[in-house]
Amino acid sequence: MTIRTRLLPAAALFAAGIALGPAVARPPAVGQAAPPFTLTTIDGTKITSDHLRGQVVILNYWATWCAPCRQELPLLDAYYALQQRHGLRVFAAMTDDSLPLSKMKPLFAALHITPVRRMTGPYRDITGLPTNYVIDRAGRVRYARAGAFTLDDLNRVIVPLLNEPAPAPAAPAA
Incomplete structure (x- = not known):
């Protein structure tokens, strides 16, 4: 058996792998159930999507390094401070190419929103910064877009969701 004959099956498998591409989770689609996720805050606390059910x-x-992000973050923080009592939660995840967490501690200490170190789930496939996902009380994705929120955007998207009743808790299994 020649080297060429031995390498042919391996080359075919390699080519098939390239053609199919890696198995990548799709980003959440508006109107669909939000895929499960786990957030790890900067202090190491883990928060799952199940823990957030019933909240917006x-x-x-x-x-x-993102100028629109630096403008949006104080707006999100102030908005959260006003709306948290109505069931709003805001989590801010920095990209890997941002400043080290140690340099960000003074900012994080001043924020009302929760800074996130890591997030699992299909929410990291973003096309621009900032990117925002909004999940309603029932666990459906209601907004998924790159671009900074304005106050008008927040009021248009968030206020109706905060006015929706929280879903009834699931009955315990018998």
Whole structure:
């Protein structure tokens, strides 16, 4: 058996792998059930999507080098401070190419929103910064877009969701 004959099956498998591409989770689609996720905050606390059921959640991706992100973050923080009593939660996840967490501690200490170190789930496939996902009280994705929120955007998207009743808790299994 020649080297060429031995390598032919391996080359075919390699080519098939390239053609199919890696198995990548699709980003959440508006109107669909939000895929499960786990957030790890900067202090190491883990928060799952199940823990957030019944609340309106904003997942925000930002970077320290992103000018629109730096404008949006104080707006999200102030909005959260006003709306948290109505069931709003806001989580801000920095991209990997931002400043180190140690340099961000003074900012994080001043924020009302929860800074996130890591997030699992299909929410990291973003096309621009900032990117925001909004999940309603029932666990459906209601907003998924790159671009900074304005106050008008927040009021248009978030206020109706905060006015929706929380879903009834699931009955315990018998």
